[in-house]
Amino acid sequence: MPATATDPGTSRIRSWWGWGYADAQPDDAECAALGALLPGTLARPLPIPRVADLTIGPPGVTVPSALAHLVTADPRARAAHAMGKAYRDVIRALRGRPGRIPDLVGRPTCDREVADLLDWAGGHGVAVVPFGGGSSVVGGVEYRGDAHRAVLSLDLTAMDRVLEIDTAARSARIQAGALGPVLEEQLRPHGLTLRHFPQSFEFSTLGGWLATRAGGHYATVHTRIDDFVQSLRVVTPAGAGTSRRLPASGAGPSPDRFFLGSEGTLGVITEAWMRLQERPRWKAATSVAFADFHRALDAVRAIAQSDLAPANCRLLDPGEALLSGASHDGSAVLVLGFESATGPVDGRLAAAVDLACAHGGRRAVPEAGGDRPSEAAVGAWRSAFLRMPYLRDGLARMGAVVETFETAATWGGIPALIDAVRTEVGAAALKATGHPATINCRLTHVYPDGAAPYFTVAVAGRPGDELEVWDDIKAVVTDILHRHGATITHHHAVGRDHRPGYDLQRPEPFALALRAAKHALDPRGILNPGVLID
Amino acid sequence: MPATATDPGTSRIRSWWGWGYADAQPDDAECAALGALLPGTLARPLPIPRVADLTIGPPGVTVPSALAHLVTADPRARAAHAMGKAYRDVIRALRGRPGRIPDLVGRPTCDREVADLLDWAGGHGVAVVPFGGGSSVVGGVEYRGDAHRAVLSLDLTAMDRVLEIDTAARSARIQAGALGPVLEEQLRPHGLTLRHFPQSFEFSTLGGWLATRAGGHYATVHTRIDDFVQSLRVVTPAGAGTSRRLPASGAGPSPDRFFLGSEGTLGVITEAWMRLQERPRWKAATSVAFADFHRALDAVRAIAQSDLAPANCRLLDPGEALLSGASHDGSAVLVLGFESATGPVDGRLAAAVDLACAHGGRRAVPEAGGDRPSEAAVGAWRSAFLRMPYLRDGLARMGAVVETFETAATWGGIPALIDAVRTEVGAAALKATGHPATINCRLTHVYPDGAAPYFTVAVAGRPGDELEVWDDIKAVVTDILHRHGATITHHHAVGRDHRPGYDLQRPEPFALALRAAKHALDPRGILNPGVLID
Incomplete structure (x- = not known):
């Protein structure tokens, strides 16, 4: 499989270390002008880091031949999946101290392949870090520590199709790996839109929005992606399942709300039926x-x-x-x-x-x-x-x-x-x-x-x-x-960087429930270790 | 403690077997007129059932003297807590075949007393059925089977105070046992209202609404009580906890949404900060x-x-x-x-x-x-x-x-x-x-x-x-x-009557998570056995 150097629908190259497109990054002169606004910054900008300067060894694990077409060990792909896009991540790249480089990057194209990769990883002590657009600013898409034999970054962006549209119910079944522009382009011919426009819109996916309970377009009422979810499909190490497509239900605690915000720790969200809007006139x-x-x-x-x-x-x-x-x-x-x-x-x-x-x-x-x-x-x-x-x-x-x-x-x-x-x-x-x-x-x-x-x-x-x-x-x-009794995050998620604050704020009965659920769904502890819970 | 024969704030007597107030029930003539609308009904109404005709033995368990003031074995109180108000319940009462009569009715007045009763019940194999207004129409507040040594109906209605009001944030901390009119009466002097008016408004409690994800006043947008919850306090056999009071949060899966709809199986909701409305002008x-x-x-x-x-x-x-x-x-x-x-x-x-x-x-x-x-x-x-x-x-x-x-x-x-x-x-x-x-x-x-x-x-x-x-x-x-892919319930809840439909509809990964959470929070399986999960 190819490394993802360019975005679908564009020929623009994504930065492996910094925000967005490489050609949109400020040049040295603009950097210097920015620096002049803050007294005490450097005289000249740090150089743009190069993948070639990283020490990227061979992967510590190999997949069986049946799965070989789903993964790559390409150094550029691995480097681009080593971290998210927090300031912390950018400075680590600039200073030549990136996080642990994943051994492999997986790019499944369907649920079956997601399940196969999870099965293989579970059997071989390999940590799996679900990866959408990679725009996490809270350390949500990297691996820290060394408790696992190897790390697989599970890139979902090959699953980017709008599979079904129900115009009467103004909703669509969308694969989780679709980036914002990619899904909007598929909805546009139907006069519909998800209207979810986080700052990361171009560089984040539906699955990432769902897994992190992203904040969206609307400043009031339905501010969060959660409210636009009609049904979720989740693949876990313990099996897959899909919630019923419903406008509302009072049948027990909401299954969808339990996986929304789970940040890849309980399962991999592979698709969702989403509530859409007509384009505003x-x-x-x-x-x-x-x-x-x-x-x-x-x-x-x-x-x-x-x-x-x-x-x-x-x-x-x-x-x-x-x-x-x-x-x-x-x-x-x-x-x-x-x-x-x-x-x-x-x-x-x-x-x-x-x-x-x-x-x-x-x-x-x-x-x-x-x-x-x-x-x-x-x-x-x-x-x-x-x-x-x-x-x-x-x-x-x-x-x-x-x-x-x-x-x-x-x-x-x-x-x-x-x-x-x-x-x-x-x-x-x-x-x-x-x-x-x-x-x-x-x-x-x-x-x-x-x-x-x-x-x-x-x-x-x-x-x-x-x-x-x-x-x-x-x-x-x-x-x-x-x-001040405020939340550690309104819409950036917890990841690894917000763990101390999250641990302080999470009510203990819910912590017990979450740990028990994690153990039931991910008994080998391979899914995004260190995020939300240990 | 007294049996609850009358409602707070009124002198009207609640029916022990049927809906609402005894004095509002149709008399024999009205029953006959109703029956005349349906061909084939009886010639004359079945008699109103009497507690005295029930066989109510002595309780199969006694509480230690330190808890004695929190429970009653009064036959009328026990009969009134034997079932909810489904048609099934009414006909069982009319036919002299009520559900299992609880051994004791508990009426705690604070969280500590709820925890004490749970501790005692857990240590003695006693099932605990949380009970608010008792208006369940899905078999949610009775005990079925004989796997437990005895049954305690945990009536929360002595905890019915609005404890705090924050007018800037238009919200109030309200004890879970407050019936609809009781909480509205306390909010009225502040010009505020919860505006949650289910058909059962007079005969159901905030805690019951939350535990069953009740449908409320608004036909659109915020149709469900869930959206009005700012924070929950829950007492479980494994400990108590309170979620932070927040207008919104993206920190992990919502802890509140996990307990909303849990129907007394994971813990007892004892209070909540609720979002209020100004009275409409x-x-x-x-x-x-x-x-x-x-x-x-x-x-x-x-x-x-x-x-x-x-x-x-x-x-x-x-x-x-x-x-x-x-x-x-x-x-x-x-x-x-x-x-x-x-x-x-x-x-x-x-x-x-x-x-x-x-x-x-x-x-x-x-x-x-x-x-x-x-x-x-x-x-x-x-x-x-x-x-x-x-x-x-x-x-x-x-x-x-x-x-x-x-x-x-x-x-x-x-x-x-x-x-x-x-x-x-x-x-x-x-x-x-x-x-x-x-x-x-x-x-x-x-x-x-x-x-x-x-x-x-x-x-x-x-x-x-x-x-x-x-x-x-x-x-x-x-x-x-x-x-037809419809939900087994939009707002009546699952209880025991909707279990077959609920089991069909619940996605398996969520079933695994829910069972694991139940085991962690209620390891002895005393809380509302048979509801939602086994």
């Missing part, structure tokens, strides 16, 4: 500026507690708004968007803007001779959003430490939580590096009872010790989230 | 009549796939519409209701009516000199809805067999499913009794991808063999639902 968007971030929080709460249900309701703090070009005067900016396939949405947008203005928001005013600034702000923010992970890699090449993390908490705790992150993470970063950190915050999803803040922390690192600085910052973050 | 309702039920289904699908989100969207087939007084001309009737605490809803109602009329619906037209028939239809239906279970008991006293069951399926399968129920259940009922059955259907909840039909079957029984007739009908129903 009416859209309206604007932005509202706030001089006072705390009043902006009140405005967002009022909108989240109304029944207006905006598709987008993203509050940018002044730093985030400045960085993305959404404001230049120190304002916080609320980006509001409504959409519908049923009818006009201007009334809902107007009502939301009214609510925002009642809490101190300033309506966008058209400027003479230019774009309407509100639309410009929306556009600026969206471009910056998609470009952000590439810029992070550029900053990493300048020796900066960059961490993005997200959480959720009830409304009462949000202001103190954000303040604590600014104060305590800022102090920790300063202490660890001697440099001041930039800390920005936005709300990505909002709920009647709380919100999901997303933080970006950037600071010049200690050259060569970037991982140690990151560890220090992450420990402080984990402690803050725990003390 | 704007409401609008109407009804639309359809000459053709299949076109009405299309209309409802169009509304469910819009973003109008009606709070009520209940389609009554002609028989159901006639029975409830919503129509008298053989029309099917769609009852539509909108509500909001944010702003007027007339526009959404008008848009929904337009959609309905585009699919053959007839707008309600005000009649000269009378109520607007649309509002009359809405009111008629609501009164009939609350009265229905009492009438079922009246029919049972006339020797009729009455079964209500509900399911859900994707839109494509709905017409054939409804036709199959009419045809096959009708034939089975005729064969079993020699009498024609009345079979009515309504849609109670609707989804973009499907709907939840609710069926009522009534037929004159074979005197003395009502249970056998019911068994025959239930077997046919289970088979139909399975063949």
Whole structure:
């Protein structure tokens, strides 16, 4: 089988070590310009790492000839499956200290082949790390430790077809290995869309979204992929099964909800019936500026507690708004968007803007001779959003430490939580590096009872010790989230990096249940060892 | 401790054997009038059963003196906890063949006492059946078999307080034993409401709703109590735990979703933080009549796939519409209701009516000199809805067999499913009794991808063999639902009566996980034995 150097449907080459497409990465000059924004970064960027410089030995295991066509030991494929795309992963690649390189990369094309590979791995003490688009930012797709004889990265992207469409029920049976654009392209001729657009949309798969309970397009109501699942098919070492295709059911605990978020530890999700949307025909968007971030929080709460249900309701703090070009005067900016396939949405947008203005928001005013600034702000923010992970890699090449993390908490705790992150993470970063950190915050999803803040922390690192600085910052973050009763992750998942926080937050009866289920479904402990549970 | 003869906040006496309040049960004359509607029923009603006529021996077990104040062996309390309120339960009481009477009824007042009773029961081979309002219609709150030395019915209704309210996050910490009216009364002074109004509202508890994943007030979007759970506290034989209070989280599989629907088999839910609503200030309702039920289904699908989100969207087939007084001309009737605490809803109602009329619906037209028939239809239906279970008991006293069951399926399968129920259940009922059955259907909840039909079957029984007739009908129903890919239950739960259908539908990997979790949390197998899993 070929190594996956290019994406289906494009001829663009994916970076083996950094975010996205290799040709979209910032060049040296752009890296230097980024570095200039953070005092104390390197004088010139670290060189782009090369697979040829890695020490990649022969695989520690071989598969029987009947399975040989399903795996590759190609060094580039193995390197590209060694880690996800967290800052930690990027810096490890840049510093020539990547995680353990998998012995083999498997690319099954059907459930039977997934089961065959699991059977073989179980019989030979080989760890299996399910791998979709590989965009994990929490250490979810690598192997750590040495308890297993060898490691197989199980790449699902050869299973990328929309197998069936039910237009009456607006749903489709989709293989788990389909990347975002690949599945949307197959739905488009039917006038339907999954409308799940995480920042990683181009580089992540349906199966990855399901296994990590990804956060999606909608800022309110159905914010998470979970709500769009009609049925799941899961292949486990103990056998495969498919849940019944149902709009809803009250028959026992939801089987699907147990596998959603299981992060490859209980089984491999191979396909799902997903609920789709009609493409929206009416859209309206604007932005509202706030001089006072705390009043902006009140405005967002009022909108989240109304029944207006905006598709987008993203509050940018002044730093985030400045960085993305959404404001230049120190304002916080609320980006509001409504959409519908049923009818006009201007009334809902107007009502939301009214609510925002009642809490101190300033309506966008058209400027003479230019774009309407509100639309410009929306556009600026969206471009910056998609470009952000590439810029992070550029900053990493300048020796900066960059961490993005997200959480959720009830409304009462949000202001103190954000303040604590600014104060305590800022102090920790300063202490660890001697440099001041930039800390920005936005709300990505909002709920009647709380919100999901997303933080970006950037600071010049200690050259060569970037991982140690990151560890220090992450420990402080984990402690803050725990003390404030916030979740260790709203939609990035747990992986290996969030284990300490997850272990603190998981109720003990559920931990007992999960361990018992893991033992029943994966008795040899081969599936994504170290993630969620030991 | 006293037996619970009366409800908190009322002086009305609950029936020990039938639905609801004893003083609301149909009298003999009303029973006879009901029986006259079904050819072949008895000439006079079966007498109301008396506790004194039951053989209730001394309890087969005693608790240590430290726990004595938490339990009662009072015969009336034990009789009232022997079964739920299914037709099966009512007819067993009427025929003097009730289920196994529990040896003791426990009424803990706090988590510690729940844990103490579980510890004691585990150490003495005593089965524990968690009991909320006792309104199960699926055999969920009784004990069957003789594998345990004794049976403790664990009545949670002494734990009925709203413990904390967070108005910013519009949520409350509520003890699981609070009956619907009891918790709403405590929320009302704060201008908040849980707005969960199942048919059993007066006679069921928060804990029961959570343990059975009850269907609630909203016909669309958030139809199920699950979506309103912020955090759960669960006491299991292996220890207690509380999930973190979060508006959303992506940290592993949802711990709450695993205990929701566990029907008392994995632990006892003792309290929950619940998401609340503001009381709606704007409401609008109407009804639309359809000459053709299949076109009405299309209309409802169009509304469910819009973003109008009606709070009520209940389609009554002609028989159901006639029975409830919503129509008298053989029309099917769609009852539509909108509500909001944010702003007027007339526009959404008008848009929904337009959609309905585009699919053959007839707008309600005000009649000269009378109520607007649309509002009359809405009111008629609501009164009939609350009265229905009492009438079922009246029919049972006339020797009729009455079964209500509900399911859900994707839109494509709905017409054939409804036709199959009419045809096959009708034939089975005729064969079993020699009498024609009345079979009515309504849609109670609707989804973009499907709907939840609710069926009522009534037929004159074979005197003395009502249970056998019911068994025959239930077997046919289970088979139909399975063949049509529908769920065995949308919101009535599995209990013991739906086990055969549930076992057919549960995916095997989840069955393995559930069994393992059960063994870990309830190693002695004392919790609600026979429900969900063995």
